[in-house]
Amino acid sequence: DAKTTQPTSMDCAEGRAANLPCNHSTISGNEYVYWYRQIHSQGPQYIIHGLKNNETNEMASLIITEDRKSSTLILPHATLRDTAVYYCIVKAGGTSYGKLTFGQGTILTVHP
Amino acid sequence: NAGVTQTPKFRVLKTGQSMTLLCAQDMNHEYMYWYRQDPGMGLRLIHYSVGEGTTAKGEVPDGYNVSRLKKQNFLLGLESAAPSQTSVYFCASRIQGRSDTQYFGPGTRLTVL
Numbered sequence: 293d294a295k296t297t298q299p300t301s302m303d304c305a306e307g308r309a310a311n312l313p314c315n316h317s318t319i320s321g322n323e324y325v326y327w328y329r330q331i332h333s334q335g336p337q338y339i340i341h342g343l344k345n346n347e348t349n350e351m352a353s354l355i356i357t358e359d360r361k362s363s364t365l366i367l368p369h370a371t372l373r374d375t376a377v378y379y380c381i382v383k384a385g386g387t388s389y390g391k392l393t394f395g396q397g398t399i400l401t402v403h404p
Numbered sequence: 405n406a407g408v409t410q411t412p413k414f415r416v417l418k419t420g421q422s423m424t425l426l427c428a429q430d431m432n433h434e435y436m437y438w439y440r441q442d443p444g445m446g447l448r449l450i451h452y453s454v455g456e457g458t459t460a461k462g463e464v465p466d467g468y469n470v471s472r473l474k475k476q477n478f479l480l481g482l483e484s485a486a487p488s489q490t491s492v493y494f495c496a497s498r499i500q501g502r503s504d505t506q507y508f509g510p511g512t513r514l515t516v517l
Binding site: 324326333334335336337338341379383389391392393394395396397 | 435452454462494496504505506508509510511
């Protein structure tokens, strides 16, 4: 699975969009980009994933660059409840018995 | 639909004691996982199961055993607890197939004295 690089921490004002970057320059053609988050003392929560195209769901949008070497998770209207550690994970679908490798992630703090 | 549940939420053990952590999911998922998370570290896979009656070792299996007698349940056992097993334990499940979308339980905080 490709290595990912994320900023250690980011801040965002409540109500504004939070844009979390992830670099995955060694990504292979069959690898997906997954985003999870972990709110303090809770289990990780799946947010979104994508292969090539941009994706959107009720929680967030995922923008993947054309060369697929980086991506951005967008929380369109951040709230205090979005304060969490956000993990970007790159993984080929259905391989390695589905083991997810969580790195250090980005600590997102949403301020009032 | 409760998703993934874990029992108990908290537990304190003395060194050498044994216990079993229970994970249950009501989503009919084939795959189930046990992870541990230590302060300042990412999740590490202990054991996993790809179906009822099957289990396999993950990255850090030593000191743990697991069983998957029913599809919806995945048990993690500590036969002789050690202080190094003080951690937060998370269970997860996912549907069989190409997607690696996993659904996690709320965690069990275990302290071994």
